[in-house]
Amino acid sequence: MKTMPVVFAGHVDHGKSTLVARTLLDTGYFPDGKLAELEAAAQRRGVPLEISFLLDAFQIERDQAITIDATRIWFQSATRRYEIIDAPGHREFVRHMVSGASDAVAAVLVVDAGEGIGEQTRRHALLLPLVGVTRAIVAVNKMDAVNFDATRFRAIEDELRALFAQAGLTLVIAVPTVARDGDNVVHRSSRMPWYDGPAILEALDALDDRPEATMPLRFPVQDVYRRNEERILLGTVSGGRIEQGMTLLFSPSRETARVTQIVRFPASGTAAVAGEAVGLTLDRAIFVDPGDVASEIVDVPLVSTAFEATIFWLDAAPLRAGEHLRMRCGTRDTTVVPEAIHSRIDVATFHRNASEVIERNDIGDIALRSVQPAVLDVAFPALGRFALYRADAICGGGIVRSAEKQEERARRRSPNVSSNEHATHASDRMRRSGHRGLVVWLTGLPSSGKTTLATQLERALFADGWHAYVLDGDTLRTGLNGDLGFSLADRSENVRRTGEVAALFADAGTIAIVSLVSPQRADRERARAAAPDRFHEVFIKADIATCETRDVKGLYRRARAGEIPDFTGIGSPYEEPAAAELVIDTAAETVSVSFAGLLAYVREAGRL
Amino acid sequence: MSSSVTDLDLLEARTVFVLREAFRRVKPLGMLWSIGKDSTALLWMARKAFLGRIPFPVSLLDTGMEFPEVYAFRDELIAAWDLDYRNERCPPESSVDQTLAPGGRAAARKTEGLKALIGREKWRGVILGIRRDEQATRAKDRIFSPRAVDGSWNFRDQPPEFWNYYQTDVPDGAHLRIHPLLHWTELDIWRYTQREAIPFCSLYLARNGKRFRSLGESNITVPIDSNAATIEEVVAELAATSAPERAGRLMDHESEDAFERLRAGGYM
Numbered sequence: 017m018k019t020m021p022v023v024f025a026g027h028v029d030h031g032k033s034t035l036v037a038r039t040l041l042d043t044g045y046f047p048d049g050k051l052a053e054l055e056a057a058a059q060r061r062g063v064p065l066e067i068s069f070l071l072d073a074f075q076i077e078r079d080q081a082i083t084i085d086a087t088r089i090w091f092q093s094a095t096r097r098y099e100i101i102d103a104p105g106h107r108e109f110v111r112h113m114v115s116g117a118s119d120a121v122a123a124v125l126v127v128d129a130g131e132g133i134g135e136q137t138r139r140h141a142l143l144l145p146l147v148g149v150t151r152a153i154v155a156v157n158k159m160d161a162v163n164f165d166a167t168r169f170r171a172i173e174d175e176l177r178a179l180f181a182q183a184g185l186t187l188v189i190a191v192p193t194v195a196r197d198g199d200n201v202v203h204r205s206s207r208m209p210w211y212d213g214p215a216i217l218e219a220l221d222a223l224d225d226r227p228e229a230t231m232p233l234r235f236p237v238q239d240v241y242r243r244n245e246e247r248i249l250l251g252t253v254s255g256g257r258i259e260q261g262m263t264l265l266f267s268p269s270r271e272t273a274r275v276t277q278i279v280r281f282p283a284s285g286t287a288a289v290a291g292e293a294v295g296l297t298l299d300r301a302i303f304v305d306p307g308d309v310a311s312e313i314v315d316v317p318l319v320s321t322a323f324e325a326t327i328f329w330l331d332a333a334p335l336r337a338g339e340h341l342r343m344r345c346g347t348r349d350t351t352v353v354p355e356a357i358h359s360r361i362d363v364a365t366f367h368r369n370a371s372e373v374i375e376r377n378d379i380g381d382i383a384l385r386s387v388q389p390a391v392l393d394v395a396f397p398a399l400g401r402f403a404l405y406r407a408d409a410i411c412g413g414g415i416v417r418s419a420e421k422q423e424e425r426a427r428r429r430s431p432n433v434s435s436n437e438h439a440t441h442a443s444d445r446m447r448r449s450g451h452r453g454l455v456v457w458l459t460g461l462p463s464s465g466k467t468t469l470a471t472q473l474e475r476a477l478f479a480d481g482w483h484a485y486v487l488d489g490d491t492l493r494t495g496l497n498g499d500l501g502f503s504l505a506d507r508s509e510n511v512r513r514t515g516e517v518a519a520l521f522a523d524a525g526t527i528a529i530v531s532l533v534s535p536q537r538a539d540r541e542r543a544r545a546a547a548p549d550r551f552h553e554v555f556i557k558a559d560i561a562t563c564e565t566r567d568v569k570g571l572y573r574r575a576r577a578g579e580i581p582d583f584t585g586i587g588s589p590y591e592e593p594a595a596a597e598l599v600i601d602t603a604a605e606t607v608s609v610s611f612a613g614l615l616a617y618v619r620e621a622g623r624l
Numbered sequence: 625m626s627s628s629v630t631d632l633d634l635l636e637a638r639t640v641f642v643l644r645e646a647f648r649r650v651k652p653l654g655m656l657w658s659i660g661k662d663s664t665a666l667l668w669m670a671r672k673a674f675l676g677r678i679p680f681p682v683s684l685l686d687t688g689m690e691f692p693e694v695y696a697f698r699d700e701l702i703a704a705w706d707l708d709y710r711n712e713r714c715p716p717e718s719s720v721d722q723t724l725a726p727g728g729r730a731a732a733r734k735t736e737g738l739k740a741l742i743g744r745e746k747w748r749g750v751i752l753g754i755r756r757d758e759q760a761t762r763a764k765d766r767i768f769s770p771r772a773v774d775g776s777w778n779f780r781d782q783p784p785e786f787w788n789y790y791q792t793d794v795p796d797g798a799h800l801r802i803h804p805l806l807h808w809t810e811l812d813i814w815r816y817t818q819r820e821a822i823p824f825c826s827l828y829l830a831r832n833g834k835r836f837r838s839l840g841e842s843n844i845t846v847p848i849d850s851n852a853a854t855i856e857e858v859v860a861e862l863a864a865t866s867a868p869e870r871a872g873r874l875m876d877h878e879s880e881d882a883f884e885r886l887r888a889g890g891y892m
Contacts, residue, residue: 018631087763088756111784118786239648252641281675291629293640403789410784410791
């Protein structure tokens with residue numbers, strides 16, 4: 017018997033937990049002894065028994081008669097099993113509501129007949145469709161407090177119907193209830209003869225199971241597992257069906273390979289369908305990383321670096337344009353930058369108002385740019401929903417509204433240039449060299465230790481049999497960049513050219529180790545854009561006092577004497593990386609510790 | 625979705641996803657195995673997730689007070705499944721607060737044992753087989769649930785968790801409790817154990833009209849009245865009961881908020 021997860025939501029104190037508890041009581045699912053335990057607890061506290069104490073598990077919740085976090089409870093009706101998700105209604109607890117509701121296929125929204133639609137009722141109506149819940153049954157609760165007035169009930173129902181339509185939520189039915197006494201919860205009430213519709217549980221039982229739309233094949237690769245000589249791609253089929261012998265296309269690389277085996281334990285099989293977690297082996301050694309997505313050759317996901325999204329924001333510090341965040345979509349992590357905040361939705365009116373920021377608990381529309389290519393779907397949930405992370409903590413989530421294909425964006429930005437397709441594929445070069453091509457970009461203050469580490473890294477990789485080459489700022493200035501001076505514009509151009517050269521080295525299969533102060537974030541981002549999949553920013557971190565004591569080339573002394581204007585760290589600022597792949601603190605660590613960290617990182621990043 | 629995919633398949637796939645996510649993103653990683661039905665089913669799913677061999681160590685928080693049948697079953701499975709098993713001997717009862725009731729003392733020993741284990745192994749993540757339907761505070765926990773440096777749980781400020789997205793990082797010294805069975809019920813576990821023919825400790829089956837529904841230390845766990853002598857009968861019994869699973873676990877009932885306080889302090 018399959019289980020239907022249903023979220024119970026609504027404004028604080030409108031009676032959600034009570035409705036859930038009453039449902040359990042009247043279906044005989046109150047565990048033996050629990051009611052007596054709660055009666056005793058209420059008596060000790062000198063308060064009337066609240067049925068909702070059953071679900072409010074924490075002492076503080078019972079003491080203050082509030083729900084802090086979403087809970088789950090299971091019960092069975094005559095026709096199916098339910099998982100009830102009881103979500104708190106307080107404004108500051110929206111994240112718990114989102115955490116609970118994202119598992120649900122339908123909602124029961126509780127509205128107090130006396131108080132009417134609350135701020136949270138509106139917020140939930142907006143949030144539910146965003147997390148994927150599009151159908152709601154409404155309980156107009158505490159009808160006893162309005163003398164079971166049919167007119168009051170109809171007025172609330174009408175108002176909700178209009179509200180839901182605006183939010184994109186279907187109102188399945190509105191039911192007048194008194195949850196505390198059990199009216200129209202499991203059993204029909206005799207106290208409201210004017211209502212002849214179903215009780216809440218009957219309405220739930222009448223809901224269809226979520227109709228499964230036909231979805232194209234998507235297999236987001238979660239991990240790559242090595243067993244003996246085999247490389248096994250682990251993942252969960254999120255749509256469609258995979259069969260042995262089928263040709264798969266991987267995004268973003270767009271390489272293809274045939275499935276040789278569908279690996280399972282204890283016995284392997286020949287096919288896998290949506291919902292199953294399996295392993296795959298391929299007929300040829302193409303390079304697939306965790307986060308890549310397999311599909312059929314037609315009906316492929318979008319590879320994009322620019323897309324529009326509607327998000328909910330959960331962090332105390334508001335979202336502004338230009339900040340670096342991590343995005344997880346499917347199993348893929350990328351760095352994203354909100355390029356523009358378009359609007360935020362006013363909960364009172366449901367209008368989209370222009371805004372510079374998105375505050376905690378807001379819903380809004382934004383444009384996102386992804387630093388590395390993202391693999392997206394607009395219509396299918398597995399690759400159409402994402403989470404945003406700020407400093408490793410989830411700060412929001414959302415859905416993709418539209419996306420621009422990467423090729424289209426490139427064409428729009430440089431209409432007269434088309435990149436020359438090499439006949440030799442990047443993966444052939446990698447197979448030949450035995451490792452990936454990378455740009456390892458060491459940035460940091462003068463004398464922070466970049467050149468020392470770059471040189472040692474080159475030597476160690478070379479000893480491993482890898483192709484590695486240091487592109488040093490000083491060396492490049494003697495040739496390629498000999499025409500450039502030290503004005504801000506020239507320094508920026510110096511970084512740009514170095515980035516382009518490094519990208520070509522990496523494309524040719526070499527580990528290009530760049531050692532360059534590169535003080536401006538925007539310049540480094542441009543270098544990253546030149547080699548989006550292969551760029552690894554390494555921040556060589558040391559405070560200015562430490563660097564000044566080292567002063568390898570005597571530059572700090574000269575800068576202090578006024579001989580070098582605009583010297584980074586003294587006359588001109590150094591912008592620290594916001595989202596470097598690796599940070600090496602050379603002020604706190606010895607050279608050998610710093611170097612060991614760098615080498616281990618590069619070996620892992622370059623490994624096939 | 626194909627009609628051949630059952631509810632148990634979907635529960636299993638979700639658990640496998642979480643296990644793989646934990647292994648990919650959280651290092652070093654370990655797992656607690658209480659030898660009970662839940663964590664044994666979870667071990668089985670970990671073998672599925674990693675195609676036969678579990679790539680991280682598994683530990684029992686050993687108070688020395690488990691039933692002899694439990695220890696025997698443990699030794700059998702370690703050999704049969706080739707587990708990287710590390711026994712964690714908990715500190716003696718004399719080292720914990722003597723004013724606690726017996727259940728509280730056992731819980732305190734295991735909490736301290738877990739802290740020592742995590743501290744020594746430097747685990748950033750520890751996988752546990754708890755379920756939401758066992759107990760009300762567990763119902764509110766997260767799948768990736770952070771614990772502070774002192775092991776405590778800040779249940780008032782839990783991170784968001786939605787779709788398949790989890791917060792998989794914690795500060796140095798802190799750790800994640802990873803709960804891949806959170807969405808299973810007791811009945812699901814037994815139906816799955818039956819379907820997959822997973823071995824389980826014989827104490828779960830009735831002898832002389834009594835069986836254990838939940839296994840804890842031998843001095844603080846009592847059996848229930850039952851005639852369910854086969855797994856089929858256990859499944860049938862559970863489908864009909866409304867008695868709570870942990871009723872026989874004395875530590876939960878020593879005061880109204882007994883379990884909440886245990887968990888906030890670092891218990892599983």
